[in-house]
Amino acid sequence: MSRWHWLFRRSQEERELDEEMRFHLAEEAQLRMDRGEGRDSALRSARRDFGNATLAREVTRDMWGWSSLERAAQDVRFAARMLRKNAVFTAVAVTALTLGIGATTAMFSVVYSVLLKPLGFPEPEHVVMVWERQPGGRNNVVQTHNFLDWRDRNHSFSKIAAYIGVPANLSGEGEPVQVPALQVSAGFFEILGVAPVMGRTIQPADDEAGAPAVAMLSNGLWQRRFGGRPEVLGQKVLVHGSPCEIIGVMPAGFAVPSVAADLYTPLQLDLAHNPRGRNYRTVARLKPGVSLAAAQADMEAVAAQLSVERPDDNYHWSATVVPLLEQTVGASRATLLVLLGAVGFVLLIACANVANLLLMRGSARRREMTVRVALGAGRWRLLHQLIIESLMLSVTGGLMGFALAWCGVPAIVSSLPAGYPLPRSGEIAVDERVLGFTLALSVASGLMFGIVPAWQVNRSRMSDALRQGGRGQTAGSRTVRNALVISEIALAVLLVIGAGLMLRSFVLLENTDPGFRAEHVLTFKMLLLPSKYTDAQRRAAAINQMLDRVRALPLVSSAGSIHVLPMGGGNSGTGYYRLDRPAPPLGGGTGGEISIISDRYFQTMGIPLLAGRDFDSRDRLGSPAVAILNKSAAQEIYADESPIGKRMNVFWSGDREVEVVGVVADIRHDALSVEPSPTMFLPNAQRPNSLNALVIQAKGDPSSMVTAVKEQIHAVDPDQGYLEVRTMEQLTAQSIAGPKVQAALMGIFGLVALVLACVGIYAVVSYGVEQRTREMGIRLALGAAPRSILRMVLREGFVLAAAGIGSGLVAASALTRYLSTLLYTIRPTDPAVYSAVSAILVIAALAGCYFPARRATHVDPAVVLREE
Amino acid sequence: MPNEDRYQSRIELLQGTLDMLILRTLQWGPQHGHGIGLAIRNSSNEVLQVEHGSLYPALHRLRKQGVIEAEWKMTENKQRARYYRLTAKGKKVLAAEESRWNRMVEAIARVMRPA
Numbered sequence: 001m002s003r004w005h006w007l008f009r010r011s012q013e014e015r016e017l018d019e020e021m022r023f024h025l026a027e028e029a030q031l032r033m034d035r036g037e038g039r040d041s042a043l044r045s046a047r048r049d050f051g052n053a054t055l056a057r058e059v060t061r062d063m064w065g066w067s068s069l070e071r072a073a074q075d076v077r078f079a080a081r082m083l084r085k086n087a088v089f090t091a092v093a094v095t096a097l098t099l100g101i102g103a104t105t106a107m108f109s110v111v112y113s114v115l116l117k118p119l120g121f122p123e124p125e126h127v128v129m130v131w132e133r134q135p136g137g138r139n140n141v142v143q144t145h146n147f148l149d150w151r152d153r154n155h156s157f158s159k160i161a162a163y164i165g166v167p168a169n170l171s172g173e174g175e176p177v178q179v180p181a182l183q184v185s186a187g188f189f190e191i192l193g194v195a196p197v198m199g200r201t202i203q204p205a206d207d208e209a210g211a212p213a214v215a216m217l218s219n220g221l222w223q224r225r226f227g228g229r230p231e232v233l234g235q236k237v238l239v240h241g242s243p244c245e246i247i248g249v250m251p252a253g254f255a256v257p258s259v260a261a262d263l264y265t266p267l268q269l270d271l272a273h274n275p276r277g278r279n280y281r282t283v284a285r286l287k288p289g290v291s292l293a294a295a296q297a298d299m300e301a302v303a304a305q306l307s308v309e310r311p312d313d314n315y316h317w318s319a320t321v322v323p324l325l326e327q328t329v330g331a332s333r334a335t336l337l338v339l340l341g342a343v344g345f346v347l348l349i350a351c352a353n354v355a356n357l358l359l360m361r362g363s364a365r366r367r368e369m370t371v372r373v374a375l376g377a378g379r380w381r382l383l384h385q386l387i388i389e390s391l392m393l394s395v396t397g398g399l400m401g402f403a404l405a406w407c408g409v410p411a412i413v414s415s416l417p418a419g420y421p422l423p424r425s426g427e428i429a430v431d432e433r434v435l436g437f438t439l440a441l442s443v444a445s446g447l448m449f450g451i452v453p454a455w456q457v458n459r460s461r462m463s464d465a466l467r468q469g470g471r472g473q474t475a476g477s478r479t480v481r482n483a484l485v486i487s488e489i490a491l492a493v494l495l496v497i498g499a500g501l502m503l504r505s506f507v508l509l510e511n512t513d514p515g516f517r518a519e520h521v522l523t524f525k526m527l528l529l530p531s532k533y534t535d536a537q538r539r540a541a542a543i544n545q546m547l548d549r550v551r552a553l554p555l556v557s558s559a560g561s562i563h564v565l566p567m568g569g570g571n572s573g574t575g576y577y578r579l580d581r582p583a584p585p586l587g588g589g590t591g592g593e594i595s596i597i598s599d600r601y602f603q604t605m606g607i608p609l610l611a612g613r614d615f616d617s618r619d620r621l622g623s624p625a626v627a628i629l630n631k632s633a634a635q636e637i638y639a640d641e642s643p644i645g646k647r648m649n650v651f652w653s654g655d656r657e658v659e660v661v662g663v664v665a666d667i668r669h670d671a672l673s674v675e676p677s678p679t680m681f682l683p684n685a686q687r688p689n690s691l692n693a694l695v696i697q698a699k700g701d702p703s704s705m706v707t708a709v710k711e712q713i714h715a716v717d718p719d720q721g722y723l724e725v726r727t728m729e730q731l732t733a734q735s736i737a738g739p740k741v742q743a744a745l746m747g748i749f750g751l752v753a754l755v756l757a758c759v760g761i762y763a764v765v766s767y768g769v770e771q772r773t774r775e776m777g778i779r780l781a782l783g784a785a786p787r788s789i790l791r792m793v794l795r796e797g798f799v800l801a802a803a804g805i806g807s808g809l810v811a812a813s814a815l816t817r818y819l820s821t822l823l824y825t826i827r828p829t830d831p832a833v834y835s836a837v838s839a840i841l842v843i844a845a846l847a848g849c850y851f852p853a854r855r856a857t858h859v860d861p862a863v864v865l866r867e868e
Numbered sequence: 869m870p871n872e873d874r875y876q877s878r879i880e881l882l883q884g885t886l887d888m889l890i891l892r893t894l895q896w897g898p899q900h901g902h903g904i905g906l907a908i909r910n911s912s913n914e915v916l917q918v919e920h921g922s923l924y925p926a927l928h929r930l931r932k933q934g935v936i937e938a939e940w941k942m943t944e945n946k947q948r949a950r951y952y953r954l955t956a957k958g959k960k961v962l963a964a965e966e967s968r969w970n971r972m973v974e975a976i977a978r979v980m981r982p983a
Contacts, residue, residue: 016940017924020901020950024920027902051921060925 017060021053072388079389089361090393092759093354097397099752100350101445102404105430105438107343109409111336112437113428115329119257120427122193126286127324130160130299132278135316142282143313145275146306150282150319153302156295160284161188163256166691167527167723168215168263170225172238176714176721178527179221181263182256188264191285192256199233199248206247206266209273213244214266219252221262239265241529241719256283257328258423274653276313283324296321328423334821335742341818342498342749345491347445349756352488354393355449356760359481360767362386362453390450391443398442405438406430419734420741452480478768482800485764489804490811492750492757493841497812499743499750500833501819501826506743509736509824515667515676516566517606520557521728522702523565524694524709529719536621539688542716547598549712550696555705558697560601563689566669567731571595576650576680578637579657583649590637592678593669594652596689602664604697605728612644612662615683625686627658633678634663650680652687671735673824695728702727742822754840757804758848765797766852777861786857793856797849798842805841809834886926888969891954891962894936900949901927927952935961 025046032042047053083090118124131139132146142150147162154160161184168181186207189196196216206214215237217226226232236243244265255261267280286295299319307314322330362369369382409430416422533539543561550559564571575591577584584590599615602608610631619626627648634643643660650656666676684692694713698705706725713720726734769776776789816828826833893899893907904927905920930936935958941951954962 016950017928019948021924023900023947023949024902024905024924026947028920031906049920051919053921056921056924060928 017057021050021056025050072384075385075388076392078385079392082389083392086361089357093357093393094397094400096350096353096756096759097394097442097445098400098404099756100347100401101394101398101438101442102401102408103343103749103752104340104347104441105401105405105434106409106412107336107340108437108441109405109430109434110413110422110428111340112434114422114424115333115336117424117427119325119328120253121324124325125323126288127191127193128157128284128286128292128295129322129324129327130282130284131320131322132303133318133320139320139322140317141278142280143276143278144269144273144280145271145310146303146314147280147282148269148271149306150299150302153305154284154295154298156287156290156298156321157284158287159187159191160282161185161191162267162269162280162282163188163259164267164280165259165261167525168265169240169527169529169719169721170237170263171241171719171721174225176719177225178721178723179262180260180723181265182259182261183265183267185267185269188283189250191283193285194251194254196248197251198230199246201248202264202266207268209268209270211266211268213239213242214247215239215244216248216250216264217246218250218262218264219254222249238719239263240527241532253426255426257324277653284321292321292323332421332423334818335738338498338818338822339742339745339749342495342746345495346749346753346756347441349488349491349495349753349760351445351449352484352491353756353760353763354390355452356481356484356488356763358386358390358449358453359484360763386453387447387450390453391446394442394446394449395439398438398445401442402430402435402438405434416741417734417737418730419737421738452484481764481767485760485800486804486807488757488760489801489841489845490808492753493805493808493837494812494815495746495753496750496837496840497808497833498816498819499746500837501816501823501828501830502739502743502746504830504833505822505824505826506736506739508826509673509739512668512672514566514672514732515607515665516728518728518732520698520700520702521605522696522698522705522709523724523726523728523731524696524713524722525565525724525726526692526694526713526720526722528690528692529717530690532717532719533688533690536688539690540621540685543598543684543688543692543694545716546694546713547600549715550694550709553705553708553712555699555708556696557699558600558604559694560604561598561684561692561694562601563596563684563692565693565695565731566605566667567671567728567735569671569735571669571677571679574651574680576637576648579647579649590678591651592633592636592680594650594680594682595669596684596687596692597681598684601695604695605667607667608665610663610665611642612660614662615681615685619683619685621686621688623686625656625658626661626683628662628664628681629660630664630676630679630681631666632676633680636678648680650682652682656687658682672732673736673739739822739824754844757841758844761797761800761845761848762852764800765793765849766855768796769793769852769856773856773859776856776859777863780859781861789857789859790853793853794846794849797845797853801842801845801849804845805838808841809838885969886922887930888962888965890923890926890930890952891935891958891965894952894954894958895962898939898941898951898953900943900951902949904952930958934958 025043028046028049029039029042032045033039037045050056119127121127130142130150132142134140142162147160151160163182163184165180165182167178169176169178171177184202186202186204189201195201197219199216202214202216205211217232222228222232232246233249234245234247236245238244250264269280286292299321303314303317303319307317409428413422413425413428416425528539528542533542547559547561550556571593572595573592574594575589576594577589577591597615599617599619602614611634612628615626615628627650629637629643637643637648638646643663646660648658648660650658664681666679668674668676669679670677694709696702696705696709710722713722779789780786812834813829820828889908890904893904893911899907901923902920905923927936927938931938931952935955936952937955938950938952940948943949
């Protein structure tokens, strides 16, 4: 209030003073005209008598007294005037800063929301996940039996719950759908600490085998499928074809990190059902006062007991406790921090650029500064003034950058390609905390690039400057300018190398042969209704019938099924070994991935059969169990022997004996970037799986067949929904979405850095040429060839560029190793990228020098010499 | 930037006298800036040529010190002008200044023309 009052009063005082003076001059002139003077002469002498009106005004203003705030406001006004006067300079500087600060703000908002912001649960730091630890040290999903023992024996957790993602089939009203769902054991919601908006959570009684079927809804599903009606509570809906009572609805925004789920049902773990399979994730809440390390030690002790008690399952296995936040975002941390670092370098380049522009303008303004010092302006006041100018630039850039991020980030996040692996992306917000960061960053940037020119002004001797007529430049400021340009180029080299590495890596990845043909292949992911297909016979029959019907469609050339589709990021795994050798020691067996497929899967996917035969109608329930190996598995287990006809043991819901009937070529299954693993294939007809995906090779556009295929599925079972329909090409694209987005972002950062560095070198060389116009004139007058002038200027620019590129390459070889986890097949010191980037930078730098150099050769000696 | 030090040394020259002359002029009633300047010029028979511009800083200073106050009024020619008037404090200050001035004039006179 008082400040507004002051502002108001201030301008009123100004107005009144002006009016008073105008009145004075008018009166005086009138007086003189009354005495017979001419009008013009009267006005002139009135003004002369008045003396220095500006001085009078300033002196009067000074008397109103300036607080430091008022002084700052005055400096701000002056700075604004200076910045308006130099519109081009201001535009360039503000644009550079907007880009730099905007990009940094955008990246920071992502890093903050994803990596730093606590998860949206009460006391989120107490929520952990507990994994089994394989003998090799990797984390593994948890076995039923082990989980139950953990639950009974641990001393660290107030509660621990298991869960597994299994799609749920909803039918009854409308088209049957399958939604992502979680089966959770009792205590799951209490551990996360989130209460339902309506109804209750899954309780221990619901989690007993044989308890009445109940389910909880996500808010999204409640709105979408049930219109947000509260009466849905207590109603029965058909889940997997059988009635199930809705007992609760979770609040909007509730999500288990990195797991999509629209429906929650009790897991009902019991030892009678598949106690040895490792299937479950777990979540637990630490008891108050129990540290992570204590919980880790506790769980290791429990796991050690279990490995003694059940060595068949647990020999050399242990347990790991991981904070939920770390589990959720750990895999993204390296990428996000690399991108934040990259964008920070862009900002540094922008700052160096602006510092350079300010320095040059500072030289141009030296006379102004000198005169002001001579007139008695305090040195501190000048510094103050320069810093204020810098801060105005940086804060303007900061606010525009924030606006850029505020508009840009939601747009970018929502346009991320499907499958881009960014956890918590729904929580990304450019909010007031980010604004605080932006403002701090702006002020820091302003001080950073403002302090150099200010320091230069302070250092230079004013009397020298006056003598030089504001023309000269001190050697000191030139060194600073050159150092700034060299660092700009070095940073640009670093960024462009980073971008080059990621782009090259992405191109290599995209052109990797996955080993299968994705063209024209459509996939339907679905879970067979567990209540209807309780026995193996019916599960096998259902898939067979669907495939027979789909194969009969005119536009289908081939169709098959697989339980986990390629390019989905993972696969099932298990152990297997040859039976004609002694069984491997505990924990030392061979094994790898395992896929449950139908006949003609290989044909549909274009995977060549190398030896033996594909599965066919001979392989049924009850007929001799068979298996197919991929090339890697065949080589690993049988080396130079032929595996065909050999007998193996495989663990798949218990130990099974199989005969190898074929060998197929390797494919990249988990993702395009993951080398093929040894894999065993079992026929779905003998080991029918509930979760399955139909793969269908179309004669034309695969997406045009979706309706026809759906009809065939519903003809087999009208209640059967499906989870996801994708073309194989979409799945392949999704599997490289991460590297693609990262390469694109780094590419943009590199490009901005390159442009800024070019502007920087251009500005410095032009300025140097301008300063030396006289020298050039004399040289030309004395007979120097324009070519030699051109060479001289280019050489100067080249020296700067070479120094920058050299230091950039050194920095890159030291820093790009942080990229190594993001790179595919190439090393962070890839010589091709390094040399290409050096060449690009040399060309860019020479382009930046060329135009000023050309200008230098066009200097007219006569004009220049007369100018003095 | 104005040079504050130099300004103050210049004010020193005028301060005592100009302030006093202004106050003296206002003794006869409220007057605006131009009128004050005119009055000083006229009553000194044009000997004291006050640079009119410097009146205004002085007027503001006096206003801040509370010895005069200002008010916008219409002149006889129907123009808006800021009129200044002595305050009670101003009258006391003027009396003190006058006596100080008189003593100083006497003292200087004695020095310059010893009896």
